[in-house]
Amino acid sequence: MDPYFLITHIPLFRNLPSLQLLRIANEASIKTIPPGVSYTLALLKPSQATYILSGFVAIQQPIGSIHPLGPHLYGAGKWLGLNYTVSEESIPWILRIFREAIIVCIPYEPILSLARSNTQLAINLLQECARESTQKLIYAAHMQQLDVEGRLAYFFLYLAREIFHSKRFKVPINQFQIAYLLSTSREVVNRLLTLWRKAELITIEQHELTILNREELEKRASLPLA
16 A cells, blocks of 8 residues: 555554555555445454545444444544554454445554554554544433434434535435434334424435434434533
8 A cells, every 4th residue: 555645544644754654554455345234344363453534334233232322423534443453352343334435454563563662653543542532432422311313313414514514415324224323213213204304304305315404403413401
């Protein structure tokens, strides 16, 4: 892989000496994963640091785990479970690809090795891990205080802002998958969408959704006042 590709797309590797950057680039690979595929990271050895360049991805929860609010959502510019890679926890990462994803996979060992000798990379790595942890904590705290309608509003606003950058977009997943992501039922999702259409908050035609009243969805996705 071209070392300057890493510098351009992944902030973690900026300001590294050329030879160290080249070492990481030689270990890196780019994968394109089509929608509808479940991609298992747990089978990749050695442990991978995985960065999403584009797409819409969710990490499926391990069998038997309890996560009342569904999995985290990932868009472009985010590491997938970087903290778990750093701590070398054995977790079966299964990615559910809802929109074609382009990811960069890098065996973690060369990153860890260079971080031990390069202060700048060590600082960058700590900052990325802290950012990831903070984002997950904020997400979890926010979602725990929302009802199902609030979570659905949050979901569509996330798609508009982070994935499609438009108030009009084709929803990349069906109602069963939306229900899975929000830990609810397909019937509840369908009922809410019907109510929102009648209230002229949204329109949906051929799976293409348009947000008509962003302010109202923002209110429903906001935390209740203490």
